[in-house]
Amino acid sequence: MSSSLAPATQGAAWRGSSLYTQVMVLTGRSLRSVLLDPKNLLFTLLTPLMMLLLFSQVFANVANTPAFPKGVSYINFLMPATLVTTALSAAMTAGVGFVNDLRNGVLARFRALPINGGSVLAARSLADLVRSAVQLTIMIIAAVALFGFTPKGFGVVGALLLALVVGWGLGWLFLAVATWMRNPETLQMFTFLAMFPLMFGSSAYMPLEGLPTWMRFLASVNPLTYAIDASRELTLQGTISSTAFTSIGISLVIAAAGMVFAARGFRRQ
Amino acid sequence: MTELMIDAVRITKKFGKMTALDGVDLQVPKGTVMGLLGHNGAGKTTLVNILSTLTAATSGTARVAGYDVITHGHDVRGRIGLTGQFASVDEQITGLDNLLLIARLLGASPKQARRRAKELLEVFDLTAAGGRKAQTYSGGMRRRLDLASSLVGHPDVIFLDEPTTGLDPSSRNSLWEIVERLVREGTTVLLTTQYLEEADRLADRITVLASGRIVAAGTADQLKGDIGTRTILLTLAHPGDVTVAMDALKRAGLHPSHDVTRRKISSPAGASTDLILAVRALDRAGVMVTELGISEPSLDDVYLALNHDPKADADNANAVTQIIKAISAA
Numbered sequence: 001m002s003s004s005l006a007p008a009t010q011g012a013a014w015r016g017s018s019l020y021t022q023v024m025v026l027t028g029r030s031l032r033s034v035l036l037d038p039k040n041l042l043f044t045l046l047t048p049l050m051m052l053l054l055f056s057q058v059f060a061n062v063a064n065t066p067a068f069p070k071g072v073s074y075i076n077f078l079m080p081a082t083l084v085t086t087a088l089s090a091a092m093t094a095g096v097g098f099v100n101d102l103r104n105g106v107l108a109r110f111r112a113l114p115i116n117g118g119s120v121l122a123a124r125s126l127a128d129l130v131r132s133a134v135q136l137t138i139m140i141i142a143a144v145a146l147f148g149f150t151p152k153g154f155g156v157v158g159a160l161l162l163a164l165v166v167g168w169g170l171g172w173l174f175l176a177v178a179t180w181m182r183n184p185e186t187l188q189m190f191t192f193l194a195m196f197p198l199m200f201g202s203s204a205y206m207p208l209e210g211l212p213t214w215m216r217f218l219a220s221v222n223p224l225t226y227a228i229d230a231s232r233e234l235t236l237q238g239t240i241s242s243t244a245f246t247s248i249g250i251s252l253v254i255a256a257a258g259m260v261f262a263a264r265g266f267r268r269q
Numbered sequence: 270m271t272e273l274m275i276d277a278v279r280i281t282k283k284f285g286k287m288t289a290l291d292g293v294d295l296q297v298p299k300g301t302v303m304g305l306l307g308h309n310g311a312g313k314t315t316l317v318n319i320l321s322t323l324t325a326a327t328s329g330t331a332r333v334a335g336y337d338v339i340t341h342g343h344d345v346r347g348r349i350g351l352t353g354q355f356a357s358v359d360e361q362i363t364g365l366d367n368l369l370l371i372a373r374l375l376g377a378s379p380k381q382a383r384r385r386a387k388e389l390l391e392v393f394d395l396t397a398a399g400g401r402k403a404q405t406y407s408g409g410m411r412r413r414l415d416l417a418s419s420l421v422g423h424p425d426v427i428f429l430d431e432p433t434t435g436l437d438p439s440s441r442n443s444l445w446e447i448v449e450r451l452v453r454e455g456t457t458v459l460l461t462t463q464y465l466e467e468a469d470r471l472a473d474r475i476t477v478l479a480s481g482r483i484v485a486a487g488t489a490d491q492l493k494g495d496i497g498t499r500t501i502l503l504t505l506a507h508p509g510d511v512t513v514a515m516d517a518l519k520r521a522g523l524h525p526s527h528d529v530t531r532r533k534i535s536s537p538a539g540a541s542t543d544l545i546l547a548v549r550a551l552d553r554a555g556v557m558v559t560e561l562g563i564s565e566p567s568l569d570d571v572y573l574a575l576n577h578d579p580k581a582d583a584d585n586a587n588a589v590t591q592i593i594k595a596i597s598a599a
Binding site for chain 2: 004005006007014017021026033101104106108109111112113114115
């Protein structure tokens with residue numbers, strides 16, 4: 001006890017941990033803070049379910065429009081898209097967590113430790129991926145049990161994985177934005193501004209043919225449209241096509257660009 | 270000569286057109302406390318950030334614990350602890366988890382980490398609160414957890430950036446005691462503060478920073494003795510004697526002033542013989558006093574004197590630098 005405050009020359013010395021340990025320990029820390037906040041956890045799970053309920057009721061008549069695929073119920077049309085949009089909203093919180101760490105000084109502490117800055121970012125991304133996986137799994141189960149969602153075979157697992165890849169890629173984008181904006185309020189406004197066109201300017205709620213021309217154009221360049229279309233193929237037909245690979249490719253490009261900018265933003269002081 | 274744990278040479282830091290630090294030198298021998306005194310915006314935090322590798326200096330070099338902060342940042346980070354102006358703890362997890370996190374990141378095994386975390390919780394009187402989320406902690410507890418986090422890796426050098434700002438007196442006192450214990454056990458401390466009392470109590474040597482430049486440096490006593498002036502203070506037995514007493518003191522070559530509300534007369538004491546002059550003059554004039562003495566200048570006087578007149582700042586800095594050179598040469 002007498003030497004507990006003594007410098008290392010007189011005690012045990014730790015001079016750094018492996019990258020693997022860093023990422024795992026930091027990921028564990030982020031996940032633990034999620035688990036210790038049950039209210040937040042509950043709302044994170046309830047929000048997409050509420051969206052699913054509202055959209056399936058409000059837009060139910062879309063199923064009767066001429067452009068709508070024949071023989072598909074609206075919930076079966078909506079659910080694969082909701083997987084992707086939920087992964088999108090999870091991606092957005094990656095940046096929020098980062099900015100909170102920045103604001104309460106935790107990041108400054110990490111930067112003064114002998115650890116790699118990249119592992120701080122990678123851990124954020126990994127923790128969000130785990131959280132997203134749990135969230136989406138619960139959603140799929142709830143949609144089958146409560147809303148009459150009838151996926152075809154195990155394609156839904158593929159759709160889940162696809163949504164995770166897309167969310168992970170976009171997460172890096174929002175993480176990169178967060179390292180440059182560094183202000184929770186601005187970040188939140190940016191997030192909302194980005195979220196709505198990404199969600200609604202896509203094939204999520206309406207077949208592309210049912211959208212006004214300019215929005216159809218927006219939707220056709222929206223990476224989420226590819227993800228949603230591929231997710232529908234997987235869940236409704238149980239098949240995978242080039243759309244899925246295009247979507248994965250886009251996500252990887254977004255992730256790579258996000259990583260580069262996030263790393264640069266992180267070092268900036 | 271003892272080993273220098275902090276050795277900064279001509280550190281300059283510019284943010285755009287603003288110069289935050291202008292050619293700052295700082296040497297801190299092993300096992301001592303350097304107090305860095307200055308107003309908000311004087312450049313204290315910028316200097317700490319440079320020395321703790323968070324920010325790169327525009328020019329100049331710095332070695333901390335024997336390693337260059339730019340080329341061997343990783344080695345420096347493994348040997349320092351940093352406690353900032355705002356307690357940087359993860360509020361979403363427990364106090365124990367905060368310490369475990371740091372220990373694991375530093376390379377401790379889960380078992381070692383647990384032992385170290387428990388040990389520190391005990392030293393910092395946080396054992397009972399260790400299982401609670403840091404969010405629920407009081408300001409003082411948070412600051413203690415923050416300091417404990419900085420000490421997990423047994424650092425050689427610890428940076429305390431205004432560690433007691435915003436703390437109540439009892440929390441401040443317990444923090445001071447911990448710092449004193451740290452130093453006793455061999456840690457080198459760089460403490461920034463706006464509180465002269467804090468620097469006076471904790472620091473072996475003090476460096477005064479104003480607008481990014483060092484304006485004075487030395488021990489607290491040196492600064493007081495060399496820059497501040499001592500004052501003769503006397504209280505009259507009969508308030509009616511004021512005019513007689515003032516005249517007598519003036520004739521003796523002093524420059525007295527009268528504090529009406531406190532019924533006291535004060536006069537700067539330049540030479541040590543001034544007190545004797547005052548006593549003789551008062552005796553000859555037949556003035557009775559109930560109190561007579563010399564008050565030492567406080568660090569506040571030093572600080573105010575240094576920060577008021579830029580020309581005086583430079584002169585004082587030169588004078589002090591010469592004194593320090595003379596001392597270190599001896």
